[in-house]
Amino acid sequence: MVKEMLTGNYAAAWGARLSEVDYVPAFPITPQTEIIETLSQWINDGEMNAKFTNMDSEHSMITAAGTAAATGARVFSATSSQGLLYGYEMLYNVTGWRVPLVLVNVSRGLSAPITLEPDHNDILSTRDSGFIQIHAETCQEVLDTILMAYRIAEDERVLLPVLINMDGFYLSFTREPVEIPCKDAVSRFLPEYNPKHAFFKASKPMSQGVAVLGGSAYSYFKYQMHLASLNVLTVHDEVAGEFKRIFGRSYSATEAFKIDDAEYVIIMSNSFTIKGKAAVNKFREKGLKAGLLRLRLIRPFPSTELKAFLRGKKAVAVIDQNISPGSGGILFKDVTTALYHDPDRPERILSFIGGLGGKDIGHAEFKHIVEEMEKSIETGIVPETQLLYTKNDLEHINNLLNIAGNPLEGLEN
Amino acid sequence: MSMKNAVYTKFKDISREEHISPGTALCTGCGGLLALRLAYKVLGENVVIVNAAGCFTLLSVYPYNPFSSSWMYTAMASAPAGAQGIRDALDILIKKGKLKSEENLKVVVLTGDGAANDIGLQSTSAAIHRGLDFHYFCYDNEAYSNTGFQMSSATPYGSRTATSLPGEINPQGTVQRKKDLFEIWRAHKPPYLATVSPSHPVDLSNKFEKASKFEGPKLFIALSPCPPGWSFGASNSVNIARLAVQTGIWPLKEAVYGEVKHTVIPKFKPVEKYLRTQNRYNHLFNPVKQVDVIDNIKKDVEQYWERYLDS
Ligand SMILES: Cc1ncc(C[n+]2csc(CCOP(=O)(O)OP(=O)(O)O)c2C)c(N)n1
Ligand code: SF4
Ligand SMILES: [Mg+2]
Secondary structure, eight states: OOEEEEOHHHHHHHHHHHTTOSEEEEOOOTTTHHHHHHHHHHHHTTSSOOEEEEOSSHHHHHHHHHHHHHHTOOBEEEEOHHHHHHTHHHHHHHHHTTOOOEEEEEEOOOSSSOOOSOOSHHHHTTTTSSOEEEEOSSHHHHHHHHHHHHHHHHSTTTOOOEEEEEETTTTTTOOEEEEOOOHHHHHHHSOOOOOSSSOOOTTSOOEESOBOOSHHHHHHHHHHHHHHHHHHHHHHHHHHHHHHHHHSOOOOSEEEESOTTOSEEEEEOSTTHHHHHHHHHHHHHTTOOEEEEEEOEEESOOHHHHHHHHTTOSEEEEEESSOBTTTBOHHHHHHHHHHTTOTTOOSEEEEEEOOGGGOOOOHHHHHHHHHHHHHHHHHOOOOOOEEOOOHHHHHHHHHHHHHHOOTTTTOOO | OOOOOOOOOSGGGSOOOOSBOSOOSSOTTOHHHHHHHHHHHHHOSSEEEEEOSSGGGGGSBTTOOOBSSEEEEOOSSOHHHHHHHHHHHHHHHHHTTSSOGGGOOEEEEEEEHHIIIIITHHHHHHHHHTTOOEEEEEEEOSSBTTTTSBOOTTSOTTOOOTTSOOOSSOTTSOOSOOOOHHHHHHTTOOSEEEEEOTTOHHHHHHHHHHHTTOOSEEEEEEEOOOIIIIIOOGGGHHHHHHHHHHTTSSOOEEEETTEEEESOOOOOOOHHHHHTTOGGGGGGTSSSOOHHHHHHHHHHHHHHHHHHHHO
16 A cells, blocks of 8 residues: 655544544644644545534634534544633533543643744643543654544443644654555444433433532532443554554553663654654664553553563663652653552653653653663662753753843843 | 424423433522523433533533533633534534444533623624524523623613723713624524523423524523622522513513514513612612612613614
8 A cells, every 4th residue: 555745734634534533623732733724625625525614712623523423423623732621611511521522632832931843741731621632653653542542432331532632743743654444344344333321312302411418419420431431442453453454553551662671661642653763673783672652542541451560570661751740740650659568560661751841852862861860870860850851951051041041131120 | 403392381391300400510599500401401411511611611610510411621712613513523423424423412511601792703603604404592681790790782771791880981881782693693593592591481392392493593692680799589580580581671582583572561560669679779779869870771671672662
């Protein structure tokens, strides 16, 4: 099959198109806009049999996406950053409605200061909403994951919406060779959505989104979402197995790279993983037993799988491309929680923050990480969370600070 | 949609069929619920209500529901967007042959004045602008009632709410004038727009009937006397609603593609009579009469009607 050079955004649009979605409510935001522009064009040209509606905000967009899915339509939409947060209230609603829509988030650092380039505070701020979360590394993976996401979301053991994350610019605007699966294969993989639990039709009145009074009803429905989310650990692997059978590409909840004999493991997610893999290859050339784990399925969190991969390793370093001010890296906590009770857990677990606002993570930084792991094994001391920030970065910001000047300078008190 | 224009001339013309059963969690004497009950008689049962947070959200508390039709609670700000999603989904599913056309539903937004005037104004404006084929039913109890009667931008000048209490600095209570939602909506030139009151069921029924002929946004603001919020005895709701119409405070009107017509020309009973029925205006009369504030309210009513009665 031929591969085409597609941006991540275009690949996402293809994912929605091949999934034969019925409905796309939309609102623009960089770096996501190309997705909805593409879908709008295809629908206008009659290449896709779907309804496209320009909404007035992401809050409205996610509401419409949710109610359309609650009516029985297969729904797709996309957003990014501020947009995801603007619609935040509705994320919790659509998960509570148990509607299996798919939403792509193109990661972008959150304001303030306002910026365009990626980090994962936007997507991770929604980690407790009940959305299934899958983070992609390549443009191909974006397309494939959308197809898989509908299978997972619409599975009766799940019935939860899915958020797929890709990095702004690094994937959204970067062309990579992508194989566009043929329609027939997709229809073998993904049957039509035919909901038995949530729909609106005259012959069968239904109430949805209803209030509950009291904690016992509320707790029950919330915990149902937790259990349904945990089911994804099984459902994902089943779906991935079938995906491999039909399309030949295989995806796992956690991607292991040169992990088997590795002593030092770097854990990261999304598109920067490719940089990490390159660094691992270089370390290997030098004889250092390095490996990498990519967190792909973030919710539910595949703790058991992670534990198995990391059993007996010397040291692990988590690179969080996000920051929880006053606490540190967000995924570091999920990783340490997963490992804590394992008697054979890695001796050291280190925490790094890097790539904020799309800042590069270069080989020098990966080298520093590995050295810190080695040092920690030697000394027995585990360092505090560190920011990956080079001399060049420091020079750059100092230069900017100098130009900006000190607002108090020259003022008499 | 039926093109038949059944005209209601008297109370007995209104269907006895009920689509909301009694025994809901709403207050006794809730004027808004009465208006909704009447509206439902014209809408029929092939309806899905899309609700915004407010008192009426408690109509549907798991596992109970008083409706013969469907219900979707959304959030405070975005019921019109929720209506858009349902309408779009029904349309595309019917078009694709996934849903039979006889399964189609009327989509009805049900929202309070706070949602309509404040937090949900944007999503409402957008739905009207998109020409969404839906009904919009705003029950106007002139405050955020569900949270304990705080001021909304539909709260009338000179009235008391929990966040515009009369005091040293503002003895009149609410300082601002009621936002003119009818005119805001009318600026969008929707096919049909009307005010209604539970005290005028024939007028209300005719308006819902007339609206059904139009495709696109069909918008209603229902005066909704609220016994606990307005502070009056629950048996008085309809009388108070009627007085609001008779004094000219609540004009009953409609606008077809923006052309306004008043459906009831009041006899202009004294405004004071209306104010005295509710304790939310008590501070205008006790301990001293705030003549200037009462005059301002009268003047507003006079000025409103001068515009229409002159032309
Ligand atoms: C985003 C959001 N903010 C605030 C609330 C709290 N809230 C629930 S109902 C309500 C009052 C709604 O007022 P209105 O629309 O006039 O309806 P009413 O309560 O009068 O029936 C408020 C403020 C909420 N549910 N959601
Ligand atoms: S508080 Fe007012 S509006 Fe709310 S249910 Fe009671 S009477 Fe109706
Ligand atoms: Mg209200």
